[in-house]
Amino acid sequence: MVKARRFVLAKHFVGEPKEDDFELVEEELPDLKDGEIRVEAVALSVDPYMRPYSVNHPVGTTMFGSQVARIVESRSEAYPVGKLVVGQFGWRERAVVDVGKQDLTGLPKPYIVPDFKGLSKSLALGVLGMTGNTAYFGFLELCKPKAGETVAVTGAAGAVGSTVGQIAKIKGCKVIGFAGSDDKVKWLTSELGFDHAFNYKTTDIDEALKKAAPNGIDCYFDNLRSSNGQLSGNNSRWKVSLSNAGRIGGSRESTSCCNGSSRANLSTTKRSPEASRICRQLLSRCCRERMLARRW
Numbered sequence: 052m053v054k055a056r057r058f059v060l061a062k063h064f065v066g067e068p069k070e071d072d073f074e075l076v077e078e079e080l081p082d083l084k085d086g087e088i089r090v091e092a093v094a095l096s097v098d099p100y101m102r103p104y105s106v107n108h109p110v111g112t113t114m115f116g117s118q119v120a121r122i123v124e125s126r127s128e129a130y131p132v133g134k135l136v137v138g139q140f141g142w143r144e145r146a147v148v149d150v151g152k153q154d155l156t157g158l159p160k161p162y163i164v165p166d167f168k169g170l171s172k173s174l175a176l177g178v179l180g181m182t183g184n185t186a187y188f189g190f191l192e193l194c195k196p197k198a199g200e201t202v203a204v205t206g207a208a209g210a211v212g213s214t215v216g217q218i219a220k221i222k223g224c225k226v227i228g229f230a231g232s233d234d235k236v237k238w239l240t241s242e243l244g245f246d247h248a249f250n251y252k253t254t255d256i257d258e259a260l261k262k263a264a265p266n267g268i269d270c271y272f273d274n275l276r277s278s279n280g281q282l283s284g285n286n287s288r289w290k291v292s293l294s295n296a297g298r299i300g301g302s303r304e305s306t307s308c309c310n311g312s313s314r315a316n317l318s319t320t321k322r323s324p325e326a327s328r329i330c331r332q333l334l335s336r337c338c339r340e341r342m343l344a345r346r347w
């Protein structure tokens with residue numbers, strides 16, 4: 052028998068997650084049956100969505116999420132020993148996974164990590180995985196940017212926002228980023244090549260937008276979806292700043308859909324009641340896009 056440890060949700064979070072909200076428990080893994088593999092974690096993902104999603108999971112649930120794991124035993128030809136896979140195994144040290152059965156959960160099946168040519172395999176959980184996909188498809192498919200257009204990004208120094216800004220630069224756009232500290236702002240302009248970046252905590256945003264985007268914003272990629280005080284797709288200043296053909300995109304949980312970083316530590320998954328008309332329209336479109344995500 053192989054022993055394995057996993058983190059379970061010991062308490063629902065109040066405010067920011069704390070160490071004693073989790074409990075580390077040990078279990079014995081069963082022997083493999085046909086169609087199963089045993090994996091050992093190489094890298095776990097800790098994401099903003101986990102905080103709000105946890106509300107819908109009972110105490111005792113194994114913390115969910117994706118990981119890069121090495122196959123150490125296999126009874127499936129498609130998943131040979133030694134390969135690395137990305138799968139929704141949760142916060143587990145080791146796991147036995149049935150890779151043969153039909154997926155009824157809606158979660159993607161584990162996939163074998165391609166050759167990253169020497170790059171860290173943990174990038175499969177970041178820019179070469181869900182984060183990169185969110186930025187790439189969320190921006191290119193929803194905003195459909197064209198060279199020469201002006202793109203604004205909130206949460207610009209975050210995992211998704213920083214990737215969106217770099218893709219926008221590759222596409223020949225002018226990029227304006229908003230972040231919450233001077234250090235982040237400096238990083239965005241000096242290292243990532245953003246054309247303008249502002250600390251939204253200390254800047255008059257209307258003035259910043261007038262100066263950096265005198266003709267309006269063509270594409271607005273919102274990572275926050277806050278409603279009061281902070282930058283948001285719900286905020287009227289964005290509506291007036293959007294050019295006539297302006298498009299709004301977002302990480303699937305931000306402007307258009309579920310949560311957004313500004314709501315990451317709230318104890319609710321409900322959308323704010325003041326969601327604007329434009330966001331409600333986008334919501335239905337983005338939910339459709341999300342459902343179609345497997346086509347990508």
Ligand SMILES: NC(=O)c1ccc[n+]([C@@H]2O[C@H](COP(=O)([O-])OP(=O)(O)OC[C@H]3O[C@@H](n4cnc5c(N)ncnc54)[C@H](OP(=O)(O)O)[C@@H]3O)[C@@H](O)[C@H]2O)c1
Nearest residue numbers: 100181182185206209210211230231274302304311312313
């Ligand atoms: N990462 C993914 O793979 C992925 C996939 C799908 C969807 N998403 C969604 O995309 C959005 C951005 O994700 P991310 O991974 O880029 O996030 P991240 O790297 O954790 O960045 C989030 C940033 O949002 C800003 N923020 C503003 N108000 C906040 C608040 N009240 N609480 C926490 N953060 C706040 C903070 O930056 P400032 O200090 O600069 O304000 C923070 O650093 C989230 O809604 C997430 O759920 C992410």
